Amino acid sequence: MTAAQFYRPPLGVLAASGLATLLWGSAYPFIKWSYYxxxxxxxxxxxxLLFAGYRFTLAGLLILLFMLVRRESLGYQRGSMRTLMPIAVLQTVLQYTFFYAGMAMSQGIVGAVIAGTISFFQIVLAHIVYPDDKLNGTKTTGLLIGFTGLLVLGLSNSASGGFIFSLGEILLILSAFCSAAANLLSRKGAGLYSVSYINGYQMLIGGVVLLLISAWQTGIAPFHFHVASAFMLLHLAIVSAAGFMLWNNVMKYNRVGSVSMYLFLIPVFGVIQSAILLSEKLHAVVLVALLLVSLGIVVVNRRKRTKQAVQPTALNVSE
Incomplete structure (x- = not known):
């Protein structure tokens, strides 16, 4: 069976998209669990930041190993650093600096809901950057629904006497914005280099930068790993490596609009897994916010079928 024969049928799309979003959703409880x-x-x-550096250095190496198995060239392609470095700084260094700090201050279920806003930020940025990808009535409606879900979370803090968003939630929102901006850079880079090359090396570069930033304060190996914590680190690295492999193949062999709606499963899986693994309570406010964010993602990704074009893309969602 060829890749196209697997990723094009509806069952293959569902299986690959479902597994990718399930992996990404698991990042929220696993990071909290790893901290503990x-x-x-x-x-x-x-x-x-050091733990994040471990994760993305390992994830980058896993992708390069995958390229080696597939007999893809690992050699540096002249001029590619101009593409790789901005993506590494934005996608891995900045996004996960905000993300890991934000997760330390927030519940896993809250982080999972906020992750759904990546799609909304991406649509707004695409409206600014691309003349042929402007907002329309459907997209605007979806954005309003989705950001209303985010506002519901904030107002719940305000009603309890706090600020509209806690510091942890603000950091997670900044992380989602960085991820959306990096997606646009990755999409542009995919026209020049393979998605494996871009993501493998940008994760490796970003992971090493995170290690260098943090190691001068903590040392390179301050943690005492045991079987459980080592498994969590490996799982998180696989989430980044395997999740991107699955999703980008789905996007390569199918119409972009027809599969983008599966992104709503990320906050759904994240909330469910956080509730199960971390025993976090599913408050009514969180469920309402989750419903609105998920509905917003589905609405903004509605497209007219006649306007769809099959195209490869290098969308990074992460967790």
Whole structure:
């Protein structure tokens, strides 16, 4: 069976998209769980960045190993650093600096809901950057629904006497914005280099930068890993490596608009897994916000079938 024969049929699309979003959704409880196992506190910023550095260095190496198995060239392609470095800084360094710090201050279910806003930020940025990808009535309606879900979370804090968004939630929103901006850079880079090359090397570069930023404060190996914590690190690396492989193949062999709606499964899976693995309570406010964000994602990704074009893309969602 060829890749096209697997990824084009509806069952293959459902299986690959479902597994990718399930993996991405699991990142939220696994990061919180890893913090507990390795005794990383909410204020241990450099320890959080070091752990992120471990994860993305390992994820980048896993993708390069995959390229090696497929006999793809691992050699540096002249001029590609101009593409790789901005993506590495935005997608891995900045996004996950905000993300890991934000997750240390927030519940896993809240982080999963906020992750759904990546699609909304991406649509707004595409409206600004691409003349042929402007907002229309359907997209605007979806954006309003989705951001209303985000506002519901904020107003719940305000009603309890806090700010409209906590510091942790603000950091997670900044992380979602960085991810959306990096997606546009990755989409542009995919026209010049393979998605494996771009993502493998940008994760490796970003992971090493995170290691260098944090190691001068923490040392390179301050953690005491055991079987459970080592498994969590490996799982998170696989989430980044395998999730991108599955999703980009789905996007390559199918119409973009016909599969983008599967992104609503990320916050759904994230909330469910956080509730199960972390025993976090599903408050009514979180469920309402989740419903609105998921509905917004479905609405903004509605397209007229006659306007769809099969095209490869390098969408990164992450967790």
């Amino acid at each position: 196992e390795l005794q990383i506190g909410r204020n241990d910023t450099f320890e959080q």
